[in-house]
Amino acid sequence: MKTTFLFLALAIGMGIKAQAGNDxxxxxxxxxxxxxxxxxxxxxxxxxxxxxxxxSEMNKNEWLPAYYSGFIxxxxxxQKGLSDDERDAYLDQAExxxxxxxxxxPDNSEVVALQGYAKMAKLSVKPAIRGPxxxxxxxxxxxxxxxxxxxxxxxxxxxxxxxxxxxxFFKSGTDEACAMVQGSLQLFEKEAQxxxxxxxxxxxxxxxxxxxxxxxTEE
Amino acid sequence: xxxxxxxxxxxxLSFFVHAQTQLSGTVSDSKGRNIPGANVYLKDSYDGxxxxxxGAFRFSSTLEGSQTLVISAxxxxxxxxxxxxxxxxxxxxxxxxxxxxxxxxxxxTAGSMEASxxxxxxxxxxxxxVTTSGxxxxxxxxxxxxxxxxxxxxxxxxxxRGGDATETAIFFDGLKVGNAYGTSTSGVPTRTRFSxxxxxxxFFSTGGYSAEFxxxxxxxxxxxxxxxxxxxxxxxxxxxxxxxxGHTQSGKKSSGTISLSYFDLxxxxxxxxxxxxxxxxxxxxxxxxxxxxxxxxxGLLKAFYSHQQSGLDLWQKVPGQNDRGQHIKITNxxxxxNLSARKKTGDKWLLEGGSSLSNNLDVLNIDTxxxxxxQRLAHFKAKYTYFHNDRFNWVNxxxxxxxxxxxxxxxxxHHRSLQGNLSAAxxxxxxxxxxxxxxRVGARAEYDDLNQRFxxxxxxxxxxxxxxxxxxxxxxxxxxxxxxDQYRVQDRQLNHTRAQHYIVxxxxxxxxxxxxxxxxxxEYGQLVVNGTGGDFTNDGYGYARGVDVFxxxxxxxxxxxxxxxxxxxxxxxRYGSFSQAVQPSFAPExxxxxxxxxxxxxLKSQIGGSWSWNSGLPxxxxxxxxxxxxxxxxxxxxxxxxxYLHRQNIILHAAVTNVLGRDNLFGYRYSEQPDANGNYAxxxxxxxxxxxxxxxxxxxISEDKSANQLNNL
Numbered sequence: 012m013k014t015t016f017l018f019l020a021l022a023i024g025m026g027i028k029a030q031a032g033n034d035x036x037x038x039x040x041x042x043x044x045x046x047x048x049x050x051x052x053x054x055x056x057x058x059x060x061x062x063x064x065x066x067s068e069m070n071k072n073e074w075l076p077a078y079y080s081g082f083i084x085x086x087x088x089x090q091k092g093l094s095d096d097e098r099d100a101y102l103d104q105a106e107x108x109x110x111x112x113x114x115x116x117p118d119n120s121e122v123v124a125l126q127g128y129a130k131m132a133k134l135s136v137k138p139a140i141r142g143p144x145x146x147x148x149x150x151x152x153x154x155x156x157x158x159x160x161x162x163x164x165x166x167x168x169x170x171x172x173x174x175x176x177x178x179x180f181f182k183s184g185t186d187e188a189c190a191m192v193q194g195s196l197q198l199f200e201k202e203a204q205x206x207x208x209x210x211x212x213x214x215x216x217x218x219x220x221x222x223x224x225x226x227x228t229e230e
Numbered sequence: 231x232x233x234x235x236x237x238x239x240x241x242x243l244s245f246f247v248h249a250q251t252q253l254s255g256t257v258s259d260s261k262g263r264n265i266p267g268a269n270v271y272l273k274d275s276y277d278g279x280x281x282x283x284x285g286a287f288r289f290s291s292t293l294e295g296s297q298t299l300v301i302s303a304x305x306x307x308x309x310x311x312x313x314x315x316x317x318x319x320x321x322x323x324x325x326x327x328x329x330x331x332x333x334x335x336x337x338x339t340a341g342s343m344e345a346s347x348x349x350x351x352x353x354x355x356x357x358x359x360v361t362t363s364g365x366x367x368x369x370x371x372x373x374x375x376x377x378x379x380x381x382x383x384x385x386x387x388x389x390x391r392g393g394d395a396t397e398t399a400i401f402f403d404g405l406k407v408g409n410a411y412g413t414s415t416s417g418v419p420t421r422t423r424f425s426x427x428x429x430x431x432x433f434f435s436t437g438g439y440s441a442e443f444x445x446x447x448x449x450x451x452x453x454x455x456x457x458x459x460x461x462x463x464x465x466x467x468x469x470x471x472x473x474x475x476g477h478t479q480s481g482k483k484s485s486g487t488i489s490l491s492y493f494d495l496x497x498x499x500x501x502x503x504x505x506x507x508x509x510x511x512x513x514x515x516x517x518x519x520x521x522x523x524x525x526x527x528x529g530l531l532k533a534f535y536s537h538q539q540s541g542l543d544l545w546q547k548v549p550g551q552n553d554r555g556q557h558i559k560i561t562n563x564x565x566x567x568n569l570s571a572r573k574k575t576g577d578k579w580l581l582e583g584g585s586s587l588s589n590n591l592d593v594l595n596i597d598t599x600x601x602x603x604x605q606r607l608a609h610f611k612a613k614y615t616y617f618h619n620d621r622f623n624w625v626n627x628x629x630x631x632x633x634x635x636x637x638x639x640x641x642x643x644h645h646r647s648l649q650g651n652l653s654a655a656x657x658x659x660x661x662x663x664x665x666x667x668x669x670r671v672g673a674r675a676e677y678d679d680l681n682q683r684f685x686x687x688x689x690x691x692x693x694x695x696x697x698x699x700x701x702x703x704x705x706x707x708x709x710x711x712x713x714x715d716q717y718r719v720q721d722r723q724l725n726h727t728r729a730q731h732y733i734v735x736x737x738x739x740x741x742x743x744x745x746x747x748x749x750x751x752x753e754y755g756q757l758v759v760n761g762t763g764g765d766f767t768n769d770g771y772g773y774a775r776g777v778d779v780f781x782x783x784x785x786x787x788x789x790x791x792x793x794x795x796x797x798x799x800x801x802x803x804r805y806g807s808f809s810q811a812v813q814p815s816f817a818p819e820x821x822x823x824x825x826x827x828x829x830x831x832x833l834k835s836q837i838g839g840s841w842s843w844n845s846g847l848p849x850x851x852x853x854x855x856x857x858x859x860x861x862x863x864x865x866x867x868x869x870x871x872x873x874y875l876h877r878q879n880i881i882l883h884a885a886v887t888n889v890l891g892r893d894n895l896f897g898y899r900y901s902e903q904p905d906a907n908g909n910y911a912x913x914x915x916x917x918x919x920x921x922x923x924x925x926x927x928x929x930x931i932s933e934d935k936s937a938n939q940l941n942n943l
Contacts, residue, residue, distance in 0.1 A: 054267060054282065054283060057266070058267070058280035061267070062280075064269060064302075065278050069274065069276060094741065095741060099333065144430065148460050150461075177878070181834070183878055
């Protein structure tokens with residue numbers, strides 16, 4: 012009887028702790044995603060990326076923390092005032108985390124889209140030099156992400172944005188690119204009706220921006 | 231009961247009640263500079279923080295006992311240390327050690343120029359190789375605008391720092407290519423056999439190169455093929471000189487490419503007047519196949535096969551005779567196979583290996599005389615690199631070459647041949663004392679079973695970074711190369727020719743600008759000379775010394791990229807039939823080239839120009855006293871090209887050489903015997919035509935419409 016009681020108490024205690032662990036993960040993710048949305052300076056982004064990588068260390072089976080780390084490093088590479096080398100250094104980190112996420116969750120449309128995003132950012136550091144041999148890889152990754160999940164608005168948006176950039180570089184028509192961006196906006200609308208929680212749900216703002224650029228070139 | 235209750239309460243409390251520990255401190259680098267943005271945390275917990283712009287951190291934890299504090303930051307080694315979390319306050323000042331990476335580390339650049347996108351020390355990019363106007367898509371044509379090279383307009387091969395063309399070894403995925411240039415005759419320029427589109431990167435060294443490369447006295451050119459093409463596509467090229475058709479099928483694990491091309495200058499030559507007396511214009515047929523397969527996670531297998539057949543037929547005037555002269559007809563058959571493999575095992579080891587086989591058969595008809603020349607080279611190589619850490623790595627490898635050479639006059643039933651084996655082993659250690667200072671120490675040992683001699687060649691180099699933008703490198707190396715086949719087939723005991731290189735290099739690189747200056751001294755020994763009784767000896771010697779400067783600017787002028795190269799070479803050597811040291815014909819003293827590319831976005835076009843100039847080639851005039859006492863006039867060639875991007879997948883390219891129409895003269899040929907007055911009759915060595923015009927249309931068909939042959943420009 013006594014032992015049962017002791018055992019029960021222990022079990023409850025452990026259970027609470029385990030539950031706390033799981034909650035702690037979700038809660039940490041939620042808090043940090045909010046911080047990510049509010050971040051503006053490199054310093055703030057870096058702190059958020061660090062937190063995600065700590066969460067990632069603690070939860071070796073979860074792909075989301077590594078995904079977000081990779082995403083933030085990609086965003087950081089676009090900050091103004093960075094040298095090419097600095098941008099490359101951030102993007103090396105971004106690719107490392109995106110690959111880590113891909114290892115934890117293979118054939119994941121979101122992760123593949125992020126891998127493509129980081130590559131696209133790398134291309135944009137030196138477009139004239141890297142464009143010719145990296146364009147195909149980037150396109151392939153976005154195509155793969157769209158195939159894995161045709162409803163992933165980020166995959167379609169990034170593909171549209173890549174095509175838009177390429178079309179501008181070559182002074183050719185942006186119709187196809189803009190149609191894709193419009194398509195992604197519809198997918199974003201659809202996504203907004205669900206609660207994505209800690210799942211990736213960024214990109215609508217970027218879609219609207221590119222869409223605006225599309226309209227201004229039409230005029 | 232009470233005791234048990236206490237136990238339970240204590241147990242429960244342990245889950246919910248914790249003492250707080252405050253952790254704070256600073257993170258800095260080895261020079262005491264603050265590191266902002268470092269990740270500081272307790273291992274296996276959520277407890278942690280990032281350092282602020284002053285490099286300071288502060289956070290609290292409810293963990294107890296001994297814990298591990300981890301500090302990580304981009305560009306530094308991760309630091310771990312034990313902390314006692316039973317204390318209320320922990321204050322730490324932590325120093326992180328910088329990692330040595332491609333981005334911050336000094337690079338050994340003495341002698342070498344790497345065409346790659348990823349290293350900051352590069353002076354040219356892979357694309358430059360194919361977009362240089364005047365090169366007409368020839369790898370060597372583009373490299374001849376780089377420092378340390380001389381443009382020998384009537385030859386077409388690569389001449390480096392007073393060395394002849396055989397002193398440059400060409401490697402294809404690390405394996406040697408035999409007969410890398412198409413067969414030609416004296417005065418008719420040749421080209422490299424491989425399309426620049428095959429390669430993703432080029433490593434070109436004009437001296438002091440790594441122990442991995444042997445059998446080259448002056449220079450190593452390493453061409454690395456594209457790893458995995460990512461796109462399935464069909465390429466069509468239509469050119470004024472021929473056409474090609476290629477298809478690439480790309481899969482997840484493997485990919486294959488086949489291509490077929492045919493070149494024939496006959497239609498072109500019927501339109502554009504030629505100064506050579508062609509019986510049949512040069513033509514060639516080339517079939518190529520490529521297969522690559524991913525081997526596990528970090529491995530790659532590559533196979534390449536190329537078959538080429540080509541021919542030319544012309545009359546060359548003979549000094550002192552008034553007829554069409556000598557009738558020369560050449561038929562060439564060439565096969566090249568290359569198999570290579572690369573595999574990473576763990577983080578520490580990289581294994582690379584492969585084999586190549588080059589097989590070249592020339593049939594020459596000179597008037598009524600038929601000559602056959604058969605050359606075969608097999609190369610086997612294996613090497614491994616051991617990465618101890620970011621400061622130290624060690625390369626070891628072994629190679630074996632089997633050479634076969636046969637020359638024959640079938641009608642006279644004369645022939646002679648040789649078969650030789652050469653084994654080599656090399657070792658090389660790379661060490662970074664810091665990110666500012668690096669050294670490379672290596673050695674190469676070779677055994678030649680034909681002359682039964684053993685050769686040892688040490689190689690040393692070091693580099694020191696002055697600041698973020700500039701660095702110094704120095705290199706020393708000893709090099710050996712077997713005597714040319716046509717000598718060895720007559721005397722197997724001939725020793726290897728030797729050279730010692732001493733190089734000092736300065737490199738300044740800033741975004742958009744590169745300045746590179748190099749001074750060198752090369753000492754030659756054991757060069758092959760003709761003895762008095764028709765024999766050969768290793769009594770030759772000589773030197774080459776000089777300075778070259780390279781300046782590239784991609785920033786000052788909008789949408790314009792240009793570079794200027796000046797190479798000064800002073801060379802004297804005793805070789806061949808010269809009785810004393812002379813300036814060789816392939817070593818003009820002053821060499822200059824200017825390359826510019828300008829992108830006009832409103833025209834969707836890239837306009838390019840290149841100008842090559844040298845101070846003239848020395849030649850020997852038997853009517854004058856001395857050897858190599860005369861110098862040809864200055865050589866000058868201005869080429870222009872225009873590439874128009876009609877649609878993303880259709881490119882039109884036009885080029886013209888020698889726009890200014892200069893009558894370049896490469897010296898004179900003299901009759902073998904003097905005439906009745908004791909004069910040797912002469913004939914000028916001229917260019918084949920004043921200009922060469924080229925127009926090509928390149929079309930790419932793939933599902934991805936943005937694909938194009940931009941690399942073809």
